[in-house]
Amino acid sequence: MGGLGGEGRLMRMLESQEYDCPYCGEPGEVVLDLSGGDQDYYEDCAVCCRPILFVLRTDGENWGLEVRREDD
Numbered sequence: 001m002g003g004l005g006g007e008g009r010l011m012r013m014l015e016s017q018e019y020d021c022p023y024c025g026e027p028g029e030v031v032l033d034l035s036g037g038d039q040d041y042y043e044d045c046a047v048c049c050r051p052i053l054f055v056l057r058t059d060g061e062n063w064g065l066e067v068r069r070e071d072d
C-alpha cells in the first residue's frame with residue numbers, strides 16, 4: 001500500500017457519453033476510458049448494426065468524442 005493516493009480513489013477515469021448513430025440516428029451510449037489516452041475504435045450500432053467509428057481525444061482530464069461513419 002502507500003503511495004500518493006488518498007481515500008482509495010480509483011484511477012480509472014470512466015465517462016459515459018450519449019451519441020446519435022450517424023447511420024440511423026438512434027441514440028446510444030458509450031463508456032469512455034479516459035485513462036487510455038487517444039483512441040479510435042469501432043463499435044456496432046445496437047439498432048442498425050453498422051460500424052460506428054468513435055474518435056476519442058483526451059489528455060486524461062478534458063476530452064472530446066467524435067462519432068463518424070465508416071465511409072466518412
Ligand SMILES: [Zn+2]
Nearest residue numbers: 021024045048
Ligand atoms: Zn444505427
